[in-house]
Structures are given as C-alpha cells and as structure tokens.
Amino acid sequence: MASPRVLTITFKLRVPPGLPANVRVKRIDTAVASFIAAVRSLAPSVFPWAKSIDVDYTWSYQWLRGNETVLLMPTAENTGDEQTAAAERAMLGVPDAEE
Template sequence: MRVPKGLRANIRGKRLDTAVARIIGAVQGIVPAVFPWADKIDVESNWSYVWWEQPETITLPTTDENTVTEPATAAEEAALVDGVDTAS
C-alpha cells in the first residue's frame, strides 16, 4: 500500500496493521479455490519511510554531442538503429 506524498491524513500503525491483516485473510480465503497446489503463503511486511530526500537535477554544459540542432533524416535514424555512426 502506498500513501501519496503530501497527503494530509491520519495514518496510524493500527490502521495499517488492520488493512494488511484483511488483505492476508482475503488472499488466504481464495487461494484454495484458485491455486489448490499451494501449501503455504509467504507474507513479507515492511515499513518504508523516506526520512529525508533531496532530488537534484544538474544541467551539464551544452556540447555538439548532447544538443539537437536539426531534425534527423531517415538515413541518420536508420544508422542509429543499426548501430552505425554516420557523423564520423
């Protein structure tokens, strides 16, 4: 389960525990009918919380190699797909 970042909601451990228990119970109830070969269900539970996150985008200097100056021709596109560098 994922709660959207920035959502102002009262999410407590007990609510999460209850939700997980209900999901496990639902799966346990349908497994014998839909997958009768199973002899057990493995459940992995963990709490993931981002304490601090600071994404950053660094713009690199413009060069001939990283700048689109004009639309590619069909031949240039075909060369890229075939792995041939026609610019050299």
C-alpha cells in the same frame, strides 16, 4: 530431489505525497490482517497447489528508491543461439571468449 516452487506476487499500496493523512500502526495491522484473510480465502480456488503463504510486510517512508537493470554477458544459453550471442557481445564491446 523435488524442485522448490514459489509463486511471488508483490503489491505496493502507496500513499500519495503530500496527502495529509497520519496512518497509524493499528490501521496498518488491520490492513495486513485483512489482506491475509482475503488471500487465504482466494488461494484454494485460484492456486490450489499452495500449502502455505509467506507474508512479508513493511511500512516505510521511501525517501530514496533505486532501480536498474544490469545486462549480463550474452551467452548461447541466455540469448537462444551463439550467433545472437556473438552479435550482442559485439554490440556491448565485449571480446569473444577464447576457447
């Protein structure tokens, strides 16, 4: 079975807080169409393996935004070796798994 492969690139265009601009839906639609056209024209030369482009777009007032990194329990698979994993578990106060 072939593995699905996806290249995801995210751009966020931000309007500075307090800027006295009223961005209308027609202008947003025009911007989206322009970016799609630009990516469509660049894709064949910079990433010729792509067959299609999925476009997600949102216009929102971002009153609240959260972002955090959650550490997972270190294992030999995600740290490179068991000695490193044991040291990281000790640092996090996680007891060694019983075998």
